[in-house]
Every structure is written in structure tokens, then in C-alpha cells.
Amino acid sequence: MQHETYQRLGEIRASVGMEYGKILQKILAISLLETKVESLVERSVQGIDLEMVIGGETCAFEVKTSEGDTIKLSRKDIEGLDRLVEAGNRAYIVVLTNGPLDDLIFARYHPGEVPVGKELSSFFFRAYQEPALQKRIKSTFPVVVDKHAQTAVEGRQGGLDKILEQYAEWGRA
Amino acid sequence: MSGAPFPVRPTCLEIENFRGFRGACSLDFAQDLTLLMGECKAGKSSILTAIEWCLLGTKIVSSTSTGIAERGDWILANTEATGETRVTLTLVVEGGKGKLTRTRALDAKRNAPDQLELTLPGEQLLTGNEVEEWLEWTGMPNWDTWKQAFAQHQESARERITDQADRSYLIASMLGLSDYRDLSAMLKKVKPKELEECAQETLQHLAEDQQRARQTPQQEVNGIQASLQRLNVSATQAGDAELELRRKALIAEALPVGEAVGLSAEQLPHQDWSASEVHTWGAGWRSQVNAQMTPLRQELGDLEGKIRSLTSSHEALNPKRVALADARQQLEGLRSKHGSPQDLRAQRETIAQELSALREQRREQGELNNLLREALGVLKAGGRTDQCPVCTQDAGGLEQRLQEQVASGGDDAIQDQLDQLASRDSALSSQLQQLEQAQAAFQGTEDSLASLEKTLRGQLPPGTQEEAGVTDLLAALLAQKVRLEKTINLADENLAGMTGKLEVFGLLLNLRAARERAEHRAGDLSAMPQFATLQDKIDEAAGFACDLIALGNMARELEEEQSALQIQAVNQSINHYMSMISPGFEKVVSVHQKHTATKLIYQLVDSEGKNLTGTLNQGALNSLSLATFFAGAQFRVRQGLPEFLVLDDPVQSLDQAHQEGLARAVKEFCKLAPVIVACLPSHFTRELERLKSPDDRHCKVHGSDPIQIEEI
Numbered sequence: 001m002q003h004e005t006y007q008r009l010g011e012i013r014a015s016v017g018m019e020y021g022k023i024l025q026k027i028l029a030i031s032l033l034e035t036k037v038e039s040l041v042e043r044s045v046q047g048i049d050l051e052m053v054i055g056g057e058t059c060a061f062e063v064k065t066s067e068g069d070t071i072k073l074s075r076k077d078i079e080g081l082d083r084l085v086e087a088g089n090r091a092y093i094v095v096l097t098n099g100p101l102d103d104l105i106f107a108r109y110h111p112g113e114v115p116v117g118k119e120l121s122s123f124f125f126r127a128y129q130e131p132a133l134q135k136r137i138k139s140t141f142p143v144v145v146d147k148h149a150q151t152a153v154e155g156r157q158g159g160l161d162k163i164l165e166q167y168a169e170w171g172r173a
Numbered sequence: 174m175s176g177a178p179f180p181v182r183p184t185c186l187e188i189e190n191f192r193g194f195r196g197a198c199s200l201d202f203a204q205d206l207t208l209l210m211g212e213c214k215a216g217k218s219s220i221l222t223a224i225e226w227c228l229l230g231t232k233i234v235s236s237t238s239t240g241i242a243e244r245g246d247w248i249l250a251n252t253e254a255t256g257e258t259r260v261t262l263t264l265v266v267e268g269g270k271g272k273l274t275r276t277r278a279l280d281a282k283r284n285a286p287d288q289l290e291l292t293l294p295g296e297q298l299l300t301g302n303e304v305e306e307w308l309e310w311t312g313m314p315n316w317d318t319w320k321q322a323f324a325q326h327q328e329s330a331r332e333r334i335t336d337q338a339d340r341s342y343l344i345a346s347m348l349g350l351s352d353y354r355d356l357s358a359m360l361k362k363v364k365p366k367e368l369e370e371c372a373q374e375t376l377q378h379l380a381e382d383q384q385r386a387r388q389t390p391q392q393e394v395n396g397i398q399a400s401l402q403r404l405n406v407s408a409t410q411a412g413d414a415e416l417e418l419r420r421k422a423l424i425a426e427a428l429p430v431g432e433a434v435g436l437s438a439e440q441l442p443h444q445d446w447s448a449s450e451v452h453t454w455g456a457g458w459r460s461q462v463n464a465q466m467t468p469l470r471q472e473l474g475d476l477e478g479k480i481r482s483l484t485s486s487h488e489a490l491n492p493k494r495v496a497l498a499d500a501r502q503q504l505e506g507l508r509s510k511h512g513s514p515q516d517l518r519a520q521r522e523t524i525a526q527e528l529s530a531l532r533e534q535r536r537e538q539g540e541l542n543n544l545l546r547e548a549l550g551v552l553k554a555g556g557r558t559d560q561c562p563v564c565t566q567d568a569g570g571l572e573q574r575l576q577e578q579v580a581s582g583g584d585d586a587i588q589d590q591l592d593q594l595a596s597r598d599s600a601l602s603s604q605l606q607q608l609e610q611a612q613a614a615f616q617g618t619e620d621s622l623a624s625l626e627k628t629l630r631g632q633l634p635p636g637t638q639e640e641a642g643v644t645d646l647l648a649a650l651l652a653q654k655v656r657l658e659k660t661i662n663l664a665d666e667n668l669a670g671m672t673g674k675l676e677v678f679g680l681l682l683n684l685r686a687a688r689e690r691a692e693h694r695a696g697d698l699s700a701m702p703q704f705a706t707l708q709d710k711i712d713e714a715a716g717f718a719c720d721l722i723a724l725g726n727m728a729r730e731l732e733e734e735q736s737a738l739q740i741q742a743v744n745q746s747i748n749h750y751m752s753m754i755s756p757g758f759e760k761v762v763s764v765h766q767k768h769t770a771t772k773l774i775y776q777l778v779d780s781e782g783k784n785l786t787g788t789l790n791q792g793a794l795n796s797l798s799l800a801t802f803f804a805g806a807q808f809r810v811r812q813g814l815p816e817f818l819v820l821d822d823p824v825q826s827l828d829q830a831h832q833e834g835l836a837r838a839v840k841e842f843c844k845l846a847p848v849i850v851a852c853l854p855s856h857f858t859r860e861l862e863r864l865k866s867p868d869d870r871h872c873k874v875h876g877s878d879p880i881q882i883e884e885i
Contacts, residue, residue: 001699069373099377099380100380101379101380101699102376103708113719121369123373123718124719125715126711126712126716127712127716127718128719
């Protein structure tokens with residue numbers, strides 16, 4: 001990750017506190033929408049934060065952020081992801097840890113391979129990363145972070161929602 | 174692991190200068206059972222240790238490697254030996270016999286490597302690592318296997334079943350899970366976690382390096398921004414736009430100044446110059462302008478001098494003329510009053526002559542008076558004042574007349590005349606002085622006026638009228654002065670402001686460079702191809718680590734599945750030997766598999782699932798240890814692996830019944846693989862004597878120096 005992006009995210013985190021996970025989820029959503037997806041839906045069910053349709057295929061994302069260098073998935077998260085895979089979807093865990101050199105990782109979820117309730121470093125998820133997805137937002141994510149950092153800090157989730165609502169492909173379920 | 178085509182087994186041991194053995198001796202143990210009997214310190218255990226050393230090397234005297242504390246103090250070489258230490262095992266191998274020889278130099282240090290040689294049929298000679306690889310290939314034991322399934326060490330007789338790792342290893346071997354265990358052990362050694370830690374550490378160091386690399390230019394940026402802030406340029410304002418504005422302004426302000434002071438075109442800034450070029454030019458601007466200003470200032474000074482001179486000459490002319498007129502008038506007034514100086518001087522000359530005459534007269538009068546006084550004196554001296562003292566002629570009344578003549582003298586009159594003349598001379602002198610002064614004043618004024626007029630004429634163009642010329646000239650000079658002053662003021666103003674402007678401009682320029690450096694360094698890592706390569710490598714490592722973890726999980730799952738299939742046979746085997754060794758043992762021993770987070774461990778439990786090793790007495794523990802030992806060896810034999818048992822004093826804590834049972838177990842097992850037993854003479858050895866068959870060999874070991882082995 002570019003250092004400027006890391007710094008911007010740090011500033012957002014410092015301002016929004018506990019909301020950071022949701023804020024990042026929305027910034028990620030904007031970044032994905034900027035890459036011209038067919039649809040992107042924000043969901044409020046366990047194990048799935050975003051659902052994206054691209055090339056006729058549905059991808060589900062569980063976004064996990066951390067203040068340290070590890071993240072933990074709860075049993076409910078895993079069960080939610082399992083259900084998605086059983087339903088024939090591609091499921092991903094989107095990981096963003098807090099290192100200056102850490103990048104967004106889109107890790108493909110394979111049932112049974114992610115330990116429940118265990119602190120997992122980004123290293124673990126690198127084994128499952130999907131370069132195509134990461135490449136897709138590699139250039140847009142820093143731009144979106146830079147562009148909407150102020151809105152994130154001042155308008156929080158509501159401010160970012162207003163931006164999301166400007167995209168025809170955006171929806172909420 | 175078990176790729177060996179033939180189960181190798183040792184048949185003969187040759188010992189030289191090893192522990193208690195000084196010189197050389199040999200022991201043939203090709204038979205099913207070899208019993209070594211002897212008292213304490215006879216050297217029985219040394220024979221068994223010699224086999225270990227030949228097969229496994231110096232690790233057998235390491236407490237760490239063996240897990241047996243007392244081994245750390247062992248000395249391998251005979252302390253009184255004069256030659257090298259050597260042990261040779263004759264091995265039955267495919268196609269004949271081989272000789273495995275381990276040699277240690279006489280003066281070798283404790284941890285010095287041994288020499289290892291293996292001669293195989295066909296005179297094939299292997300050395301060092303080749304031998305180690307050959308032993309591994311044939312399935313000959315490593316230390317763990319040796320300890321679990323080959324040798325019953327008296328130092329650690331019960332650890333086989335009381336130590337969790339040893340017990341699990343042995344049972345897993347019996348369950349035919351050696352390959353899985355080895356895979357798990359290998360995966361444990363590879364340590365995927367270490368890969369992760371290494372990757373994280375590398376990234377952490379890089380991040381710290383980046384942070385440090387960023388701090389210096391960022392601190393520089395902050396410092397420059399603070400300086401600009403002090404100069405009333407805010408951080409938000411201090412950007413490229415501001416730099417461009419100031420670049421243009423500097424040029425725009427400098428051009429008219431440069432042109433005004435007469436700089437050449439090469440010395441003037443150009444509109445298309447970059448900020449850096451303008452900054453470089455600005456550094457020399459002051460000296461260039463000042464170089465031009467020196468003659469301009471000189472010129473202004475001269476001009477001001479001229480104006481002052483002209484003005485003062487012009488202004489002084491009229492008063493001077495008035496003064497001259499006054500002086501003339503005064504002079505003429507004095508002349509008319511006193512006459513000319515020549516007249517006055519003539520009068521004074523006359524007076525001087527009169528004075529001189531009077532003074533002569535007064536001198537003569539004085540001389541006469543002196544004679545008269547002298548005559549009076551003579552008269553008085555002669556006592557007769559009525560007779561001439563010379564001619565004695567009567568001179569009555571002479572004295573009185575003389576006195577009257579002296580008294581009247583005439584001096585006073587002369588003096589009065591003298592005073593009158595002196596007074597008149599003084600008056601004439603004063604008048605003359607006044608006239609001379611007036612004359613001098615007039616002359617001085619006249620000269621001064623003439624000089625002034627000459628000067629003024631010199632300043633004016635030839636032929637011009639005085640008044641008009643002066644006015645025009647002054648106007649021209651003043652106009653020139655104004656122009657010069659304007660130029661100089663413009664340049665002064667520019668130079669005065671330029672210092673601050675150039676400072677701000679330089680800071681803005683430095684800020685841009687510092688920001689670029691900060692930006693450049695910040696982007697370094699994420700943009701560097703080497704960093705991308707590193708990320709790829711870390712991704713590969715992550716994939717590899719995950720594969721290892723997955724393999725470990727698979728091995729554990731397979732081990733779990735396989736053990737479920739084999740566990741009954743192992744239970745039977747252990748219970749079979751246990752019933753032989755400990756006929757009164759009423760419990761049924763079962764192998765119980767237990768999961769931990771990362772591995773499978775095995776316990777020995779009773780029929781109720783209770784852990785046996787925690788409740789059994791020493792005799793029962795020893796019996797169970799031996800039972801699992803035999804069971805484990807039996808499984809190796811069945812798998813076609815090399816096997817021979819070495820039992821060192823196996824009767825610890827065993828009563829006669831158990832010793833009889835152990836003898837039966839030994840006799841049964843030796844039909845499967847050779848057994849070497851070292852033991853004190855006991856009920857057990859007597860029972861083996863009783864059960865002795867023709868293929869058994871019983872020897873007595875004598876502890877006299879050197880150790881001797883005597884066949885019974």
C-alpha cells in the first residue's frame with residue numbers, strides 16, 4: 001500500500017474509532033463500483049458484508065479490519081461463509097491489517113481451512129489471495145481513499161452512503 | 174523409509190579399547206538368543222553400548238540427544254588404552270555379509286567426529302555420510318527407533334510408556350503409522366510458523382526502514398513550512414501555484430530596475446526561466462545592481478554638489494553686491510570726513526616732526542636745569558650764597574634766582590605741548606586705521622564678488638545671461654537629480670524587498686524539493702520492483718506454509734483413520750506379552766488415541782478408559798513397558814524391517830513370577846528376531862538356562878582387566 005494511503009486510512013481510523021470497519025467497507029464498495037461492476041449490494045447478514053456481481057458471477061465479501069496485524073473470524077462468520085459457498089457463491093474474506101506495508105487481501109474462502117476464533121495474520125490469508133480481484137482495485141482504492149477521506153471523517157457512514165447512492169449499481173439489502 | 178530389500182541384522186561384534194574393554198575381543202550373536210551374564214561392573218552393558226555406538230555414534234553419550242541424563246558423563250574410550258577405539262558389527266546383508274566399523278582416534282576430543290566405514294559384499298566401501306544414508310535406507314534404527322523398539326535401557330526402562338512422546342512414537346510405529354509420524358515430524362521441523370514470522374519480520378523491518386527514510390525529508394518539509402509560516406506563508410499556501418506567482422513577480426519587479434540601473438540584457442531575468450533559474454539569478458542580483466548603483470550614487474552626489482554650488486553662488490551674489498555698495502559708501506564717507514589716508518599720513522608726519530623738536534627742547538631744558546641745580550649745590554657747599562665760588566665775585570641774590578630758574582624750568586609747557594601733539598597723532602592714527610579697514614573691507618568684498626561672479630560664469634554655458642542661465646541650469650540639474658533619485662530609490666526599494674522575497678522564494682523552492690523527496694521516498698517501497706518481487710516471494714512462502722499445514726492436517730487425519738484400523742491388533746499384541754510377563758495382571762490394556770490441537774497422542778488405558786501409567790506399581794510398569802517393547806518389535810519384524818532386541822538388565826522391580834514370564838516372552842520373541850540380553854545372575858537367567866535351546870548362546874562376562882567373554 002502506498003504510504004499516503006496508509007496515512008489517510010490512519011487518519012480516518014483515528015477519527016472514526018469503532019466505525020472504522022464499516023467506513024472501510026463503504027470505501028471498498030466505492031472502489032469496487034469505480035471498477036464497473038454489474039451490481040454491488042451491501043448486506044447485513046453474518047459472514048457477508050458485500051455482494052458483488054461481476055461477469056454474471058456473484059462474489060461475496062466478508063470485510064475484516066484490524067488495529068494490529070491479525071484478524072479473527074468468529075464461528076458465526078465462518079458459518080455465514082460456509083452457507084455462501086454451499087449456495088454456490090464465491091466467498092472472500094477481505095483482510096486489511098494495520099501495517100504500513102500491508103495491502104488489501106482478497107482471500108478466497110475454502111470451507112474448513114480457516115480456523116475459528118484464532119488470531120490469523122495476513123500471512124495466512126496471502127495463501128488464498130485472488131490476484132485478479134486485488135489487481136482490479138489496486139489503482140482505484142488509493143484514489144477513493146484520498147478523495148473521500150474527508151467525507152469519511154466528517155460525514156462518517158452517512159456521508160459515504162450518499163456517495164454510494166450516486167452509483168446506479170449500488171444497493172442495500 | 175522401508176525401501177530396503179533385505180532385513181539387515183547384526184551377527185557379530187568386535188570391540189577394541191571401548192569403555193571397559195582394553196585390547197580386542199569379539200562376541201558372536203548370530204543365534205536366536207545371546208545371554209550375557211555377569212556380576213556388577215563385569216562389562217555387560219558396555220557390550221550393548223558398543224553396539225549402540227557402532228550404529229549411532231557419539232550421540233549416545235549426549236544427555237540431550239538420548240534423553241538419558243546420566244549419559245552426559247559417559248566416556249567412550251578405554252581410559253588406559255594406548256590405541257584408537259574401534260567397534261565393528263558384522264551385518265547380514267543382501268548377498269552376504271558386511272562390516273560396519275566405527276573408529277575413534279586415541280586423543281580425539283569428546284565431540285570430535287568418528288570415522289565410519291562399511292564394507293559390503295563385492296568389496297564395496299562406504300564411508301561417513303554414505304554409511305549413514307545406507308543405514309537409514311535399510312531401516313536400521315535411529316536413536317528414537319533404537320530406544321523404543323530395539324533396546325531396553327535399564328536407565329530408562331519405563332519411559333517407553335510413561336513419556337508421552339516416547340509412548341506415542343512407539344504405539345504409532347506399532348500401528349504402522351511411522352510414515353505419517355515421520356511426515357508430521359518433518360513438517361514440525363519445517364515450522365510453517367517460522368516462515369510466517371520471517372515474512373512478518375522482513376515486512377516489519379522494511380516498514381521501519383521506510384518510516385525512517387520518510388522521517389528525514391518530512392522533518393525537512395516541516396522545518397521549511399515552519400520557516401515559511403514565520404514569513405506569513407501558510408503551509409496550505411506554500412505550493413507550486415505560490416511558487417509560480419512569486420517567480421513571475423520577482424521577474425516583473427526586477428526587469429524595470431535592471432533596465433533603469435543600466436544592466437545588460439544578459440544580466441536581466443527572462444520570463445521563461447524556471448523557478449530554480451530565477452533562484453540562482455536572484456542570488457547574484459544584489460551585487461549586480463549594487464555594481465551599477467555605485468556610479469549612479471556618485472553621479473547623484475556630483476549633481477547635488479553642482480546644484481548646491483550653483484544655488485549658493487547664485488544666492489550669495491546679490492548680498493555680496495549689496496555689501497560691496499555698503500563698503501564703498503562707508504569708505505567714501507570716511508574719506509570725506511577724514512580726508513584721504515595720504516593726507517592723514519602727512520599730518521601725522523608733521524606731528525611727528527613737532528614732537529621730535531619738542532622732545533629735543535625738553536632735553537636741552539633738562540640739561541640746563543641740571544647745571545642750575547649743580548650751581549646751587551656748589552653755592553650751598555661754599556657756605557656763601559652771595560658770592561661766586563669761582564671768581565668770588567659778589568653775586569647777591571644768585572641763589573634765589575637760581576632756585577627760581579630751576580623751579581620755573583619750562584618742562585611743564587613742553588610736556589603740555591607734547592601731550593597735545595600725541596593726542597592729535599592718536600586721533601589721526603585711529604582715523605587712518607578706520608580708513609584702511611574700510612578700504613580693506615571694500616577690497617575684500619569686491620574681490621569676493623568678482624570671484625563669485627567668475628565662478629557663476631564658469632557654471633553657465635558661454636554666452637548665457639546670468640539670471641536666466643542660472644535658472645535654466647538649476648532646473649535641468651534638478652530634473653536630472655530627480656531622475657537619478659527615482660532610479661536609485663527604485664533599486665533600493667527593490668533590493669530591500671528582494672532579500673525577503675528571495676528568502677521566501679528559496680524556501681518555497683526547497684519545500685517543493687523536500688516534498689518531492691518525501692514523496693519519492695514514500696513511494697519507494699510500494700513502487701519498487703524489488704518490493705513486488707519480495708511480495709511475490711512472501712506469497713509463495715504463505716502458500717507453501719499453508720500447504721505444509723494442510724499436509725500436516727492430512728497426515729494427522731490419515732494417521733487417525735489408519736490407527737483405527739490397526740489399534741485392535743496392537744491391543745492384542747500388547748496384552749499377549751503382558752499376560753506372559755505378568756500372569757496375574759487382570760486389566761486389559763488398550764491403546765487410546767487422543768487429539769491435541771496439532772497432533773495425535775496415544776495413551777495406554779484400562780478397559781474403563783483410565784490411564785494406566787498413572788496408577789500402576791513399578792513392577793507392573795516395567796512389565797507393561799517390556800510388553801509394549803516386544804509388541805513394537807514384533808510389528809517391525811512383521812513389516813520386514815531390521816530388528817534385533819537388546820535388553821539391558823530387564824528384570825528391575827520384577828519378582829520371580831514376572832522374571833519367569835519375561836523369560837518366556839524372550840524365548841518366544843527370539844524366534845522372530847535375535848535377542849541379546851545382559852543381566853545379573855538371577856531367577857530370570859536361570860529360567861533362560863532352563864528354557865535354553867540349541868540355538869541359544871549363554872556367555873559369562875568377567876570384569877577382570879581386560880573384560881573377557883566366556884561361553885558357558
